[in-house]
Amino acid sequence: MVNRIFNLHFTDFCNFSCRFCFAKNEKRALSLDEVRTVVDNIDGYFRENGVTDGKINIAGGEPTTCRYLQEIIDYIVGKGITATLITNGFILTEQFIAANRGKLQTIGLSIDSISPKTNAALGRSIRRRSETLEYERLTRICRAIRENGIRLKINTVVSRLNIHEDILPLLREVRPDRIKFLQMLPVNAFAESLVVSDSEFEEYLQKYREFDYVAEYSSDIAGAYMIIDSGGFVSTNNLHLDKKYSALRMPIRDIVSNVDFNFEGEMKRYQ
Numbered sequence: 001m002v003n004r005i006f007n008l009h010f011t012d013f014c015n016f017s018c019r020f021c022f023a024k025n026e027k028r029a030l031s032l033d034e035v036r037t038v039v040d041n042i043d044g045y046f047r048e049n050g051v052t053d054g055k056i057n058i059a060g061g062e063p064t065t066c067r068y069l070q071e072i073i074d075y076i077v078g079k080g081i082t083a084t085l086i087t088n089g090f091i092l093t094e095q096f097i098a099a100n101r102g103k104l105q106t107i108g109l110s111i112d113s114i115s116p117k118t119n120a121a122l123g124r125s126i127r128r129r130s131e132t133l134e135y136e137r138l139t140r141i142c143r144a145i146r147e148n149g150i151r152l153k154i155n156t157v158v159s160r161l162n163i164h165e166d167i168l169p170l171l172r173e174v175r176p177d178r179i180k181f182l183q184m185l186p187v188n189a190f191a192e193s194l195v196v197s198d199s200e201f202e203e204y205l206q207k208y209r210e211f212d213y214v215a216e217y218s219s220d221i222a223g224a225y226m227i228i229d230s231g232g233f234v235s236t237n238n239l240h241l242d243k244k245y246s247a248l249r250m251p252i253r254d255i256v257s258n259v260d261f262n263f264e265g266e267m268k269r270y271q
Contacts, residue, residue: 002049002051002256003045003226003256003261004046004051004053004054004055005054005055005056005057005226006042006054006055006056006057006226006227006228007056007057007059007225007226007227007228008035008038008056008057008058008059008228009059009060009061009227009228009229009230010029010030010035010038010058010060010061010063010066010072010228010229010230011028011029011030011060011061011062011063011065011066011230012027012028012029012060012061012230013027013029013060013061013062013065013066014060014061014062014065014088015062015065015088015090015091015126016062016088016090016123016124016125016126017123017125018122018123018124019122019123019191020122020123020157020159020184020185020191020194021123028230028231029061029066029230030230030231030232032068032071032072034232034248035072035075036075037232037247037248038228038232038247038248039056039072039075039076039079039081040079041247041248041251041252042054042056042081042247042252043079043080043081044251044252045251045252045253045256046081048253049253053082054081054082055081055082055083055084055105056076056081056082056083056084057084057085057086058072058073058076058083058084058085058086059085059086060086061230062087062088062090062091063085063086063087064087064090064091064092064096065091070096070099070100073085073100073103073104074103077103082105083103083104083105084104084105084106084107084108085104085106085107085108086108086110086155087107087108087109087110088109088110088124088133089109089110089111089133089138089141090126090133092107092141094140094141094144097141097144097145097148097150098144098148100148100150101148101149101150102149104150105150105151106150106151106152106153106177106178107145107150107151107152107153108153108154108155108178108180109138109141109142109152109153109154109155110124110155110156110157111138111154111155111156111167111170112124112156112157112158112159112161112162113161113162113165113167114135114138114165114167114169114170115165116132116134118161118162118165119132119133120132121161122159122161122162135170138170139170139173139174142170142173142174142176143174146174146175146177151177151178152174152176152177152178153176153177153178153179153180154167154170154171154174154176154178154179154180155180155182156179156180156181156182157182157184158181158182158183158184158196158201158204159184159191159194159195159196160193160194160195160196161194163196163200163204166207166208168207168208171208171211178214179208179211179212179213179214180213180214180215180216181201181204181205181208181213181214181215181216182216182218182221183196183198183201183215183216183217183218183221184196184218185218185221186218198217201215201217222236223236223260223261224236224261226256226259226261228247231243231246232246232247232248232249233245233246233247234246234247234252234255234259235259236259236260236261245258245259
């Protein structure tokens with residue numbers, strides 16, 4: 001089978017310190033030239049396989065902390081590849097959003113809670129200041145995304161810290177084009193204490209029956225994302241442990257044919 005979506009986690013740097021994040025925060029990022037090499041590799045793979053709807057999902061870390069993010073977006077789009085962005089939104093500006101009208105297909109915002117207290121407890125805040133993304137600013141960003149013809153996506157990771165809350169006021173106000181709830185993966189000792197069971201996750205989802213959404217159980221996530229990390233290595237494991245296949249040195253076609261990838265899981269996510 002042919003893969004059509006690559007997740008470019010090109011940087012480990014982040015302005016937040018989410019306590020369950022799979023990123024190792026190794027203070028490493030691909031240079032702009034390295035990103036171009038990876039994108040060229042992906043572009044070659046798409047062309048070899050006749051893929052005309054290929055996508056690169058730009059993520060991190062926090063991609064908006066990178067000074068050459070715009071150059072990355074422009075390079076991807078210049079290849080005729082669809083570009084999407086995942087961000088915590090804290091330093092996202094309306095000017096950046098407007099500048100990417102017609103470039104970014106989707107901007108996904110990672111929003112686990114609309115409570116400043118809960119976000120601080122989760123680590124979704126600026127280090128040392130516990131400064132979180134204010135609700136008014138969040139809704140303003142969401143409106144700017146939609147007003148500029150960019151699809152708005154909301155991603156929410158469900159853990160023991162937010163399972164008794166909901167983000168219904170936000171969803172009702174901004175009406176995102178896509179909503180995804182993810183059952184938290186136990187990526188470290190702290191995260192293990194926040195794991196929710198399948199039944200608890202299902203109960204949480206019942207709050208959102210008025211919306212169409214995608215739900216990802218932790219078992220669905222494993223092996224279903226084709227990830228290129230901040231060292232250029234390709235993995236299907238969110239822990240970024242696999243350092244065997246380098247998109248900087250190996251053809252993507254050889255990597256895709258060798259990694260343990262759940263094509264069905266990926267297809268299910270985008271149905």
